[in-house]
Amino acid sequence: MIRGMRPVVIAANWKMNTTPADAGELARTIAARTRVQGVTRVICPPFVCLAAVRDALAEDDPTVGVGAQDVHHELAGAYTGDISAPMLVGLADWVIVGHSERRRDHGETDERIGRKLARAFEAGLRPILCVGELLADRDAGRAVDVVNAQLLGCLADHDPAALEERGLVIAYEPVWAIGTGRNALGSDAAAMAEAIRSILANLGWGDAAGEVPVLYGGSVTAANIGEFLAEPSIDGALVGGASLKPDEMAGIVGRAGLTAAARLSAVP
Numbered sequence: 411m412i413r414g415m416r417p418v419v420i421a422a423n424w425k426m427n428t429t430p431a432d433a434g435e436l437a438r439t440i441a442a443r444t445r446v447q448g449v450t451r452v453i454c455p456p457f458v459c460l461a462a463v464r465d466a467l468a469e470d471d472p473t474v475g476v477g478a479q480d481v482h483h484e485l486a487g488a489y490t491g492d493i494s495a496p497m498l499v500g501l502a503d504w505v506i507v508g509h510s511e512r513r514r515d516h517g518e519t520d521e522r523i524g525r526k527l528a529r530a531f532e533a534g535l536r537p538i539l540c541v542g543e544l545l546a547d548r549d550a551g552r553a554v555d556v557v558n559a560q561l562l563g564c565l566a567d568h569d570p571a572a573l574e575e576r577g578l579v580i581a582y583e584p585v586w587a588i589g590t591g592r593n594a595l596g597s598d599a600a601a602m603a604e605a606i607r608s609i610l611a612n613l614g615w616g617d618a619a620g621e622v623p624v625l626y627g628g629s630v631t632a633a634n635i636g637e638f639l640a641e642p643s644i645d646g647a648l649v650g651g652a653s654l655k656p657d658e659m660a661g662i663v664g665r666a667g668l669t670a671a672a673r674l675s676a677v678p
Contacts, residue, residue, distance in 0.1 A: 416645045430461070561606065581625040587628040
């Protein structure tokens, strides 16, 4: 990747959907329909489907990354039902941390998410760190303050140079726009992406803050992705429900390819 040109990333979060019996074929279909130059593609299936997706993509399209949807903050121990970073080695090369549903349903704190980041880095997993505010925060004008606190809590104990070197990606999830019928605008996402990079700069990233990819993750579809990718500060999407539909993924990645091509043509 050319220095100064952020990658365009489309990450599919299948959440608690698919089984080992059908995940591989779905991954193959999506991979075949999204072969677009310049777009980094990642598929994040449930834990039990990681091997099936890995094997299917290794055979059909190894350029598609495989990601886990979470990782534990400890390396091992009495944590029934959890998955540690060493367990993911060989199964995945990416991992989502701090997703809004994990924060909501499992009470994950920023401090714990920061520890998950550390485990991911130690295992060689590239993390997608999710941040975002609730509706009450947005309506009270606290959106940036909330995201600032999340980033400070998650990244405070990490060296900025190491985070950049290991390819940290940040996904902005406006929780108030996910399944609520209330839509975020491209301008909302762009403003938060700029705020995120300003926060990183204040954390000691300096010019490197401008190199961090920021994805949008709020009910992304083929119909609305263009509005977000039209914003220069947005570098792709973390796609939820639409990522289970090959037609939707084809449209989303196809539009992302236009952004990637435009960025490449703009490089002197």
